[in-house]
Amino acid sequence: MIELKSVSKSYQMGDDTIHALDGVDLVVKDGDFLAITGPSGSGKSTLANIIGGLDEPDGGKVLVNEQDISKLDDKTLSNYRNHEIGFVFQTFNLQPTYTALENVMIPLIFAGISSAERKKRAAECLKAVGLADRMAHLPSQLSGGQRQRVCIARALANNPKVIIADEPTGNLDSKKGEEIVGILKELNRQGKITIIVITHDPSVARQAHRVINIKDGRIS
Amino acid sequence: MKYFDYLRLALKNLSRQKSRTVLTIIAITVGSLSLILMTSLVIGIRQSLIDQFKNLGAFNLVTVIKDPNSVDSNNLMGTGGDTSEGKMINDTTLTEVEKINHVAAATPIISVNIGTVRLAGQDKKTWPNVVAFDPRSDVFTVPIIAGRNLTTSDMDKVVVGSRFLDDFGYGGKANDLIGKKVILNSKMGGGGSGVDWGPPPEKPPANADDSWYKAQGNKGVDIEAEIVGVADNGTVGDGSSYINIAWARRLNTQVSWQQDKNQPKTGDQNSYYQPTMTLVKNDNFLDQGYSSIILKVDDTANLQSVASAVSKLGYGAMTAQSMIDQINKILTMVGVVLGVIAGISLFVAAIGIINTMIMATYERTKEIGVMRACGATKSNIRRLFTFEAALLGFWGGVFGLLISFILGLLAKTLVQKYGASLGNLPINNIGNFPWWLIVGVIAFTTFVGMISGLYPAIRAAKLNPVDALRYE
Secondary structure, eight states, X not given: OEEEXXXXXXXXXXXXXXXXXXXXXXXEOTTOEEEEEOOTTSSHHHHHHHHTTSSOOSEEEEEETTEEGGGOOHHHHHHHHHHHEEEEOTTOOOOTTSXXXXXXXXXXXXXXXXXXXXXXXXXXXXXXXXXXXGTTOOGXXXXXXXXXXXXXXXXXXXXXXXXXXXXXXXXXXXXXXXXXXXXXXXXXXXXXXXXEEEOSOHHHHHTSSEEEXXXXXXXX | OOHHHHHXXXXXXXXXXXXXXXXXXXXXXXHHHHHHHHHHHHHHHHHHHHHHHHHTTGGGEEEXXXXXXXXXXXXXTSOSSOSSSSSOOOHHHHHHHHTSTTEEEEEEEEEOOEXXXXXXXXXXXXXXXXXXXXXXXXXXXXXXXXXXXXXXXOSSEEEEETHHHHHTTOTTOHHHHTTOEEEEEETTOBTTEEESSSSOOOOOOTTOOHHHHHHHHTTOEEEEEEEEXXXXXXXXXXXXXXXXXXXXXXXXXXXXXXXXXXXXXTTOTTOOXXXXXXXXXXXXXXXXXXXXXXXXXXXXXGHHHHHHHHHHTTOEEEEHHHHHXXXXXXXXXXXXXXXXXXXXXXXHHHHHHHHHHHHHHHXXXXXXXXXXXXXXXHHHHHHHHHHHHHHHHHHHHHXXXXXXXXXXXXXXXXXXXXXXXXXXXXXXXXXXXXXXXXXXXXXXXXXXXXXXXXXXXXXXXXXXXXXXXXXX
């Protein structure tokens, strides 16, 4: 279970201080499918990044299974990202010179898993997202939807408990977008993986169990 | 993360920007190449000098010289030292030093008073350093490149130093010189004086005045000798030529016409009596003794104990060690100068690595963000970039060695083809890398790469993952 207590985060933009999050309280239960919506600059991504351990809050607590991850050292926090969280990005962020299989193996490398085991697990993940026949392809040889599937496979590689998807359908047409959301739903339903989706798209948000809206750094 | 994975990822990442990687490696290759060439040149010169000492058997020799304070003579034979100061070295000395423990053999050395030397039939003169030793003694072997060594019965025979080959126009034709005659001009010639060899000096005429003596004084005495061998002077030698010590004693004995002591002096105005001139011998050896004595020690380990025993007797003792120390001192200085030059090119190469790696961190900012999101720690990122930089250094070192090796093979071919005309240049040592140089160069260039990559790597590790992911 993830619990945020009075989490705040602000950025300095020139002379202005931007309050990206302003005392946010949130509980995400295991197996939840949560959609976070809100206008641009409302603090959605900051919230997701703090939950994912990519960013540190200025104030408040982020409790993951009752442990405050905002106080962890780099090694433990990296380990948390590696084993507990999977990230899916709007722009996929795949290594252009790596094949689909090699891209999926990246989190496994940092987990210290052997080469043979890495290949086996990465292949299983690609199979799970329907890309068994595209393993040796470079990202440039894949369509947008396929790239996002590789991205999901990479997020799945270390069997995470939570997948954080930041605008996963933002760069895809509606059909491909639906397919991606379908995969995420399936992972949530069958794999019992907690899904946190940040989206502008109401049709994506509708698929979630729960939707929260953020405005000016607060849950409204 | 496993170290093998760092290596694998680093190799993969470097191969992404092939041309940039190759250019950076070339810069380090040039740096390491200059480092290797400079080092192997110094090693080569040193080895060449030491080999020549070894050929002379110099590592087992102790030279007894007169002056116990004169330890810095640069001549192993002791002929270059001051012969006037210190304790006289004579046959008593020889007996004394022969009794010292561990002394296997001894030979006295005389530096002969020869001014110039020329080949019979030629006018071109040169200045020899004629060393006389006892051929009976088993002290050292003159390294002969043509002809034979001296024997005890050789009285007007000489083994000339190889440096005379060029002087006499016999470069590369040492064998042709054997049997030829040389004219040694003794400094002891003068008005009514000569040496105890060959015809006696011209008797001063009854009316000899100052001008006659002056004219005679510049003549010197020509002594003819047959060349029986040519000795390799190498680069450590002093260009010495060698003669039998028995003959040297004769050449150092001055014979001169002197007025009979019992007769009235020629200056006596009241006498019409013609003075009687007699030929008087003056053995310089009685006044000057030997120049030095060279002792052969049974084992190199006993060199110092023999040297101290000689010192206790009141003489100076010199070993090859002191000369090797001097060579090492000079070569260390040369090495430092050459090292600085090589260091500059490596420094420039290191800047190339820093530049390459900083460029890489800018280009791969987003990738760093992804790796951080996927669980990479700061130290994973830092090590990955450091590994890449170290690999650049490693390959630079390897290619530097390979090119040096090829250059070494070329040098060897050149030496085989034009060996004689290349003199004693130690270029044939360029390709001879001791194992520590191979390991040292690769370790050093890898280390240089690692150090150069440290700043870009730390910079990459410090990137905020969120900022890195947003980077366009």
